[in-house]
Each structure stands twice: as C-alpha cells, then as structure tokens.
Amino acid sequence: MLERIRIVLIGTSHPGNIGATARAMHNMGLADLSLVAPRCEPITAESVSRASGADHLVHAARVVGTLEEAVADCTLTVGASARSRTLPWPMLSPREVGDRLPAELVEPDARVALVFGREDSGLTNAELQRCHAHVHIPTNPDFSSLNLAAAVQVLAYECRQAWLTSEPADTDEPTNPDQVLASHAELEHYFAHLERTLVAIGFHDPAKPRQLMARLRRFTLRARPERMELNILRGILTETEKLAPPRDD
Numbered sequence: 724m725l726e727r728i729r730i731v732l733i734g735t736s737h738p739g740n741i742g743a744t745a746r747a748m749h750n751m752g753l754a755d756l757s758l759v760a761p762r763c764e765p766i767t768a769e770s771v772s773r774a775s776g777a778d779h780l781v782h783a784a785r786v787v788g789t790l791e792e793a794v795a796d797c798t799l800t801v802g803a804s805a806r807s808r809t810l811p812w813p814m815l816s817p818r819e820v821g822d823r824l825p826a827e828l829v830e831p832d833a834r835v836a837l838v839f840g841r842e843d844s845g846l847t848n849a850e851l852q853r854c855h856a857h858v859h860i861p862t863n864p865d866f867s868s869l870n871l872a873a874a875v876q877v878l879a880y881e882c883r884q885a886w887l888t889s890e891p892a893d894t895d896e897p898t899n900p901d902q903v904l905a906s907h908a909e910l911e912h913y914f915a916h917l918e919r920t921l922v923a924i925g926f927h928d929p930a931k932p933r934q935l936m937a938r939l940r941r942f943t944l945r946a947r948p949e950r951m952e953l954n955i956l957r958g959i960l961t962e963t964e965k966l967a968p969p970r971d972d
C-alpha cells in the first residue's frame with residue numbers, strides 16, 4: 724500500500740525542505756516523490772544533508788513541469804492546505820485521509836497523491852480545484868502554517884498508521900473493469916471537453932466564469948466517477964457538440 728502513495732511538492736524553493744521531505748517519507752516507508760517545477764536545485768549539499776541517509780529518494784524523485792503530469796495516473800488526489808479557500812471543498816483531517824487509504828488502494832493500479840504547496844504561497848486555487856479533497860492539519864489558528872516537510876511528516880505518519888492497522892486486502896476478488904475509477908488525466912480530459920461543449924452551446928462564457936467550472940469540478944470529483952461513467956458523459960458531450968450552432972469566430 725505505501726509504495727502506491729505519492730508525495731507531490733509544487734514549486735519548492737528550499738533544497739533543505741526537499742531533503743527533509745525525503746527523510747520524513749523514508750521514516751514512514753513512503754518512497755514515491757514527485758517535484759513539480761521546483762524553484763531550486765533539488766540535489767544540493769543541503770538537501771542531501773537534511774535527508775540524513777534518505778537522499779536516494781531525492782535522487783529518485785521525478786521532476787515534472789505541471790501538477791497534471793505528476794498525478795496523471797492517480798485515482799485520488801488530496802491537496803494539503805493551511806488556509807480555507809473561497810469555494811469550500813470536501814475537507815478531510817489527516818486521520819480521515821489515512822482511514823480512506825486501504826480501501827482506495829485495493830486495486831493494483833490505484834494511486835493516491837498527496838499534494839503540498841510552495842513555502843511562501845501554498846497551493847493556488849486552480850491547483851486545489853484539481854484535487855478530490857483537501858486536508859488541513861489542525862493547528863493553532865493564529866499560527867496555522869507548518870514547515871513544508873513537517874506537514875509531509877504528519878500526513879506520512881497517518882499513512883503509516885493506516886497501513887499498520889489495516890486488514891490485508893482480499894485479493895481473490897477479480898477486478899471488474901467497469902468499476903475502475905477514472906484517473907486524474909481522464910478527469911482532466913473530461914473537464915476540458917465539458918468546458919468546450921458548454922462554450923459551444925452558449926451556456927458558459929469564459930469571460931464571465933462565475934466559478935462555473937470550479938463548481939462542476941467539485942460536483943464531479945465528489946461523485947468519484949468510474950472510467951465507464953466518464954466515457955458515457957464524454958459520449959453525450961460529443962453528440963451535444965454536433966448539435967451546437969455554428970459560431971462566427
């Protein structure tokens with residue numbers, strides 16, 4: 724279970740935090756680290772020293788340009804946030820994240836991503852809206868922001884506790900291919916198709932977005948659609964696009 728949990732750091736600016744994250748992960752038995760557009764050199768004397776023996780995770784880290792690339796194959800994406808945002812999103816406590824993991828990771832292809840933001844500005848709203856749920860570590864409300872690697876440590880600890888206390892999965896049950904959850908990449912293709920279609924039929928004006936796409940994202944992500952269900956929805960969108968009036972532009 725633990726090897727299918729990915730820690731994703733976005734726009735990290737201090738190599739020491741990358742090393743300390745690797746240490747926190749290795750202490751808890753996690754090994755899958757992705758760095759999205761780091762704002763520093765990931766492998767430095769400081770990151771290696773702060774990893775204190777877990778620098779193999781820093782060397783093995785995948786470096787990518789966007790969150791989409793980092794989590795394309797993930798079936799559950801949870802964004803860690805120190806602050807509440809304008810559009811409320813499903814919120815989990817660190818313990819609730821852990822509690823969900825054994826069931827989320829029964830399928831061998833399932834992947835869970837825990838996404839962490841920049842030291843100075845956290846995660847953007849657009850990044851948070853690409854996550855199924857948000858996790859907030861309950862802290863002193865007057866001083867709520869943890870050091871990045873400390874936040875990773877808390878979540879990694881909950882992952883390990885969940886793994887230690889979980890029952891072994893019943894692997895005899897054959898997987899029904901219809902019931903495979905849609906991956907992040909499949910969901911993003913659907914959202915792009917949905918937005919295109921809503922523009923084509925004149926329902927959505929990107930110049931006046933009024934959080935329409937954010938609300939539709941929240942609704943769809945809450946439903947946890949299966950791949951088959953998303954294919955049906957995309958089929959409906961394709962037929963709807965054919966009926967859309969021709970546009971002058």
Ligand code: SAH
Pocket residue numbers: 802803804805806838839840841842843844845846858859860861862867868869870871874
């Ligand atoms: N100053 C930033 C916080 C940056 S801390 C802000 O105001 O948003 C760096 C990252 O650590 C955050 O993006 C978040 O992913 C994680 N983090 C820090 N404190 C957290 C908390 N209390 N709960 C959940 N995640 C937290």
